C-alpha cells in the first residue's frame with residue numbers, strides 16, 4: 267500500500283500499539299521552553315525521577331525574554347517579575363536535570379521554532395515534540411513535529427516517549443507560479459481563508475507540488491508553522507536537496523552529510539493515492555491576504571472588500587476591530603507594525619521586509635518593531651546591514667524573542683491600535699489587551715509601515 271512521508275516516519279517510531287488506537291511513539295527530539303515545562307520538571311523532582319534522555323532534550327527561553335533595543339543579557343536584568351521567575355525556573359531545571367539550555371544572552375538563544383532548524387536539531391525523519399502548538403514548524407524540515415500539552419511534556423521528559431493516535435493523511439497540492447510579492451505566508455492565509463480554521467482537524471497535512479519545491483526551506487517553514495491555524499495536527503514537507511543543504515555545517519547536524527543524505531532519501535511519499543484527502547491550490551491565483559477579524563480565517567485577498575456580517579461571530583469581530591463591512595483593505599488605518607515571530611522572524615523574512623522599506627521612512631504615527639527570531643538571525647541581519655535599513659526607516663531594531671507575537675511579556679501593542687503583524691494569530695487581546703491585529707506577509711507589513719495603510723505589494727514592484 268502506498269505510504270506518505272508521514273506514514274513512513276510514524277511507522278519507524280511506533281514502540282507499541284495498533285493503528286486506530288493510542289500508540290506509544292519514540293521521541294527523537296524534545297524541545298523545551300519556559301512556559302510549558304515547569305510542571306513537568308516539578309513532578310519529576312517530586313517523584314525523584316531523572317529526565318530519561320537529557321541528550322535528546324534541548325531548551326531555550328523565548329516567550330518571556332524582554333526584547334528591548336537595549337539588550338537584557340542576563341536573567342537578573344529582567345524587570346517583569348513573572349517573566350523573570352519563568353526564565354530562572356527553566357535555568358534551574360536545566361542545571362538540575364542536565365539539559366542543554368540556550369539561555370538569555372547566549373549565542374544559540376531564540377524562538378524555539380527558529381533555533382531548532384537553525385542549530386541543525388530539526389532533521390528529516392525525526393519525531394520532534396515541544397510543549398507549543400507551533401511545533402508544526404519543524405515539519406518544514408521533513409520531520410514529524412507536533413505540539414504537546416504540559417502533562418505530555420512531563421511524560422516525554424520522564425520516558426522519551428509519547429502516546430498518540432495516528433492522524434489521517436491530507437495532501438495539499440500547490441502548483442503554479444506566485445505573483446511577484448506574493449509569498450508563502452499568503453499561501454497559508456489563502457488556504458485558511460478558503461477552507462476555514464478547521465480544515466486540517468484530525469490530519470497530518472503534507473504540502474507538496476512544484477510551488478513548494480521551489481520555495482527556500484525558510485519559507486517552507488512559514489507554511490508548516492501556519493498549518494496549525496488550519497486545525498491540522500501537524501504540517502510536513504518532504505525533505506529534498508534544499509533541506510539537506512540547509513543542514514550543512516549546522517551545529518548539531520550530521521558531520522557526514524553525504525551519508526545522512528542517503529539515509530534521509532528514504533523519506534518520500536510514494537504517490538497521491540496515499541492521501542485520505544487532497545486539496546488543490548493554484549498558487550498563481552493567490553493574492554496578498556490581510557486579516558480583518560479575530561481569527562486567521564477572517565481574511566480577504568487584497569482587492570476584495572471586507573465581507574458582509576453573516577453571524578454573531580463576525581459582528582463581534584467587527585466590533586472588537588472597530589471596522590465596518592464593505593470597506594477596502596487599504597482603508598484599515600495602521601498605527602503599529604510588528605515584524606518577527608516563528609512564522610516570519612527568519613532572515614529571509616527580514617530581508618523581504620527590508621527590501622520594501624529600503625530608502626523609505628515610516629508613515630507618520632506608525633510605530634514599528636522588528637524582532638529577529640533568534641540571536642543568529644539578528645547577527646546575520648546586522649552583518650548584511652539589514653538592521654540599518656529598518657533603523658533608517660524609523661523602526662525599533664530589537665533583541666530576539668516571541669515579543670509582541672503574544673505579549674506574554676512587557677512587549678505589548680497598546681489597546682485600540684491596529685497592528686500590521688507578520689505573526690500567526692489575531693485573536694482578541696493576542697498582542698496586548700485591546701490590541702487589533704492584522705496578519706499579513708513581511709513584505710505587506712513593511713509596505714503598510716511606510717504608507718500607514720495596506721497597499722497592494724504586487725503593484726509596488
Ligand SMILES: CC(C)[C@H](C(=O)O)[C@@H](O)C(=O)O
Nearest residue numbers: 301302329397398399400672
Ligand atoms: C505559550 C505557548 C504554549 C503557546 C502555544 O502553544 O502556541 C504560544 O507559543 C502561542 O503561540 O500561543
Ligand code: SF4
Nearest residue numbers: 400607608668671672
Ligand atoms: S513566536 Fe508567537 S507563535 Fe511562535 S512560539 Fe512564540 S508566541 Fe508562539
